[in-house]
Amino acid sequence: MPADPRLLSSEETRRYGRHLVLKGMGGAGQQALKRARVLVVGAGGLGSPVIAYLAGAGIGTLGIADHDTVSLSNLHRQVIHTGAGVGINKAQSAAAFAEALNPHVQLVPHEAAVTADNAEALLAQYDLVLDGTDNLATRRITAAAAAKLGLPLVSGAVSMFAGQVTVFAPGGPGFAALYPAAADDADLPSCEATGIIGPLTGVIGTLMAMEAVKLITGIGTPLVGRVLVYDGKDARFSEFAL
Template sequence: MASELTPEEVQRYARHIVLKGMGGQGQRRLKAARMLIVGAGGLGSPTIAYLAAAGVGELTIADPDRVSLSNLQRQVVHTTADIGRSKVESAGAFASALNPHVGIRLMAEAVTDDTADGLISSCDIVLDGTDNLKTRRTVAAACARLEKPLVSGAVSMFSGQVSVFAPHLGGPAHDALYPPEASDDALPSCEANGILGPVTGIVGTLMAMEAIKLATGLGQPLIGRVLIYDATEARFTELAY
C-alpha cells in the first residue's frame, strides 16, 4: 500500500503531482520505496540528490571512503568543509537538509559477499555507481538472488553508460554486459585517465530517473539495453544486449 502524503509533501512535490503519468499515485509509490545506493562518489552524488529531492521514502547509502579534495570536482553532495569526513555521513547530511521527509540509513562499509544479501533484502531497488568490477559483481549477484532490480552506471573520461539488470523480470544477467573474463586491470581508472565532472552528473541523473521509473511504473526501464553518453560529440547511443 502506497504511503499517504502530508499537506507539506503535497506542496513540496506539486510539480510531480500535476504531471500526467506520475500524479499523486506515483508520488505515493516513491514515498513507499526503499532504495540502496552503493557508492557516494561521482555517480552516487547526483543520484542521492535527485532521489532525495524526488521524495523516495528511504535511502540507504553505502560507501567505506572519506571525502578528499580531489573528489570535489565532481562529487557534488560533498563540500570543502567535508574533507576527511565519511562520505556516507556527508551525503546523508546533504540529503536530509534537502528533504527531511526522506529516511536515511548510512553504512560506512564496502558491500561484500557477507553483507550484500542482508543489506539488499531490505530494499526495493538498488543503484550501483562503484568503480570496480568486484563490488559490481557482488551487488549484481545478490540482486539476482533476491530478485531486486539493479540500476548500474559507469563513467570514464568523457563518456558514461547506464543500464538496468532485472533477470527476474526477463532481462539479461549482469554477465551479459560484464563477462566473467573482464577484470579491473583492463578497465580505465579515474585516477589514471581522469573524468570530466559533468559526465558523472549526467549519468548519475539518468540512474535516478531509471530508479524512479522502476518505483512508479512510469515508462520503459533500460532492461536489456545500455544507454551510452559521449560528451565530446553530445550524443547518446543505445545498444541492446
C-alpha cells in the same frame, strides 16, 4: 489515530506539487516513491546526483553505502560533498546533504564496503538498488546479490568523457551479459590514471535516478536489456541491446 505514513502531508503536497500535476505520475506515483526503499551503493561521482535527485523526489527510505571518505580530488564531480567535509565518511556526508534537502526522507547510511559476506543481508532491506561504484569486484558482488534476491539493479559507469547506464532486472539479461567473467579491473581505466570530466557523472547519475523513478512508479520503459551510452565530447547518445 496516527496519520498513515504512506499518505502525503500538506507540506509534502506543496513540495511535490510539480509531480502531483504531472500526467502519469500524480498522487499514486508520488505515494509509490514514498513507500519505496532504495539503496545507493557508492556516494561518489555517480552516487552524488543519484542521491540528490532521489532525495528530492521523495523516496521514503534511502540507504547509502560507502566505506570511503571525502577527499579534495573528489569535489570537482562529487557535488553533494564539500570542502568542509574532507575526511568524513561519504555515506554520512551524503546523508547530511539529503537530510538538508528533504527532511521527509528516511536516511540510512551504511559506512561499510559491500562485500560477498554482507551484500545479501544489506540488499534484502531494500526494494531497488543503484550501483555507482568504480570497480568490477563490487559491481559483481552487488549484481549477484540483487539477482539472488530478485531486485532490479540500476547500473552506471563512467570513464574520461563517456558513460553508460542500464538496468538489470528479473527476467532480463544479467550482469555477465555486459561484463563477462573474464573482464577484470586491471583491464579498465581508472579515474586516477586517466582522469574524468566532472559534469559527465552528473549526466549518467541523473539518468540512473530517472530509471529508478520509472521502475518505482511504472512510468515509461526502463533500460532493461538495453545500454544507453553517452559521448560527452561529441554530445551524442547511442544505444545497444544486451
